[in-house]
Amino acid sequence: MSSIDLQTSAHPGVALARDYRTPDGQPDPLSAPDQPRIGMPLSRLDGPRKVTGNARFAAEFALEGMVYAALAYSTIARGRIALLDTTATEAAPGVVLVMTHENVPPLQSPPVFLTTAKGAAGDDHPVLQNDRVHWNGQPIAVVLAETQEQADHAVTLLQVEYVQEPAMTDFDSAETREPSNVLGGPASVTIGHAERAFEDAPCRVDAIYRTPRHNHNAIEPHAVTLAWQGDELILHDGSQCVDHVAYSLAQVFGIDESQVHVTSPFVGGGFGSKTLWQHQILAAAAARLADRPVRMALSREGVYRVVGGRACTEQRVAIGADEKGHFQALIHTGKAAMTAHNNLPEPFTQATKCLYGADHIQLAIRVADLDMLANTFMRAPGESVGTFALESAIDELAEQLGIDPLELRRRNEPERDPTSGLPFSSRHLLEASRAGAERFGWARRSVRPGARHEGEWQIGLGCATATYPYMRMPGAAARITLSRHGPVRIDVAAHEMGMGTATVQTQVAAARLGVPIERVQFNYGDSSLAGVVLAGGSQQTAAIGGAVIAAHRALVEALLELVGSDSPLAGLSSDDIECREGGLGVPGDASRFETYERILDRAGHSEVLVEADAAESEELSHFSMHSFGTIFCEAAVSTITGEVRVRRLLGAFDCGRILNAKTATSQFRGGMIMGLGLALMEETQFDTRNGRIMNPSLAEYHVPVQMDVPEIEVMWTDIPDPHTPMGARGIGEIGITGVGAAVANAVYNACGRRVRELPITLDKLL
Incomplete structure (x- = not known):
């Protein structure tokens, strides 16, 4: 079990998250004006222990x-x-x-x-x-x-x-089959008659995109x-x-x-491994x-x-549109490598399910069973490589139509989820895209590829849509121990993989309990603690948040049971109460307030302990829930060597409420850096003669280093999703999505060479 000793730092001038109401219509305590903790760029609370070597791995x-x-x-x-x-x-x-x-x-x-x-x-x-x-x-x-x-x-x-x-070790020659499921859902989705509509469409793009194997290279x-x-x-x-x-x-x-x-x-x-x-x-x-x-x-x-990694894929994206760019047919099919002994077909059609409206849709994934190490989850499994294919094809169609790529995406923005028919819980992709385009200077993009030069370098701009689903898995629970004089302890069997979980959850708990951040002790990383929480699918924040909300309500009810008839809180229910200033009170009535210490003193208790399970995640059955964004890239291509240098990246995201501006920025940037690796260098060399990985080291498996990473700017809408426990959606994985396509599209705009197979190495541009 790990716990964090709290330190805070002041960051003046940071705007608080917007006020909004919870799904049951109650005012949200996390946006109360006297609780300036949510959204603040609080430094990671585990930072001092890590930089001093006191954090044991x-x-x-x-x-x-x-x-x-x-x-x-x-x-x-x-x-x-x-x-x-x-x-x-x-x-x-x-x-x-x-x-x-x-x-x-x-x-x-x-x-x-x-x-x-x-x-x-x-x-x-x-x-x-x-x-x-x-x-x-x-x-x-x-x-x-x-x-x-x-x-x-x-x-x-x-x-x-x-x-x-x-042994079967050759992806290209292996027979394929339809998997029994993809992430628990069907392997194919059919709406209308996509192939027929595609053949009848006046404007068409039909291309094959390939992505290689990737291996995990966590710093630990x-x-x-x-x-x-x-x-x-x-x-x-x-x-x-x-x-x-x-x-x-x-x-x-x-x-x-x-x-x-x-x-x-x-x-x-961790990233899934x-x-x-x-x-x-x-x-x-x-x-x-x-x-x-x-x-x-x-x-x-x-x-x-x-340890398994990301499987290789071969994807076909075919889009048929009318002269104005309306999608009449959208086809995204293909195959991924897998083994018969695991259960993860690389789900590369996930993003296509929700991003664009089309009259007819066909999505399908097949797998080729190989004698290899089982593949597994790797940051944004499916979306990271699926958006490369989809968003590259949209860029190709935009050029054919003579329509700005952002405008083509806007014209196919759906009102409801295109495949499930559910309403979106919150979707502000267009707002994020417009703000990002203005900030990035998208209007200066040359329509004609190869038109902009700086010496030997050809300069181009590209964009792509990013997305990742909101999830909240069952089993989360939280235990709260409120002591008369000690810290408020929050115990959850959660995980800290460097994304700032402990820091953000401390902020959230402090705001909900109405106590200073320094008084909260968040304990995690131990199977003996409360609940069953998975740090994966960008859902841990929502899962923990739902559990803390349930435990907080149980705590308030337990405290109200302790108050005596002479308490100013006598006769009140939890619906009448708010937590503020280290105690319980009636909103707007200073006379009806009592501190936690006073309540425990009156009752003769040194502490009170509650534990509660998170409510069922019913929101997912009523709404289509996703985070969105647009990635913008400026790339330079050498006319002499074919070298690609990414000079600028900007990500404009719509991920609900941002709970900590500093850790969120780090997460977005980290994902985008990983996307740079996917776009330009990461590739597991797999010998098809004997099924052996031939570059099992960081000397030969290349990942971005300091000199590869350009200026990365991040911005977000900060519009809370009214149907999630804290108004927030996960941000750990969306940063990598769309980056591969944004880079490929920028490279094409720079030099006129369309690369449909990752990584974009110089041999593909010469």
């Missing part, structure tokens, strides 16, 4: 008697182990245990993410239970030693021979430090779903979920076999071998 816990683990990885894509000679390894200095399929304890297959309510595993392969090999890089042995160096050396001494079997590689205490398993893990990991490990080891305790106080980036993979299971099995605590920290290469 998963591989920084030291347990008495701990040994260190190293993994051996297969070098074939499919087959079986014919020989695994451990003699030299066992004789190496410091070796405590060599665990293979021949001596591993019995383990059940782990529950895959999205197949059960709390499943967290990337795949359902049996973990080291037989001699079978399912992908190139699969762990085949674990070595425990007294030091990490001894373990790393000893694992190189293993002698392995394989019997290879035919995956690691776990764990020990068995009798039949209880204690883990310090870098996790974005502590309760899910606890449940899933309990299934693997055949024990009760209460016997698994996961802590994850600090996580150095910090769930359950084989390394945690193997570390726990080896610890049980050796009867010693174990630390397993994956190398950067180890992350590529064991």
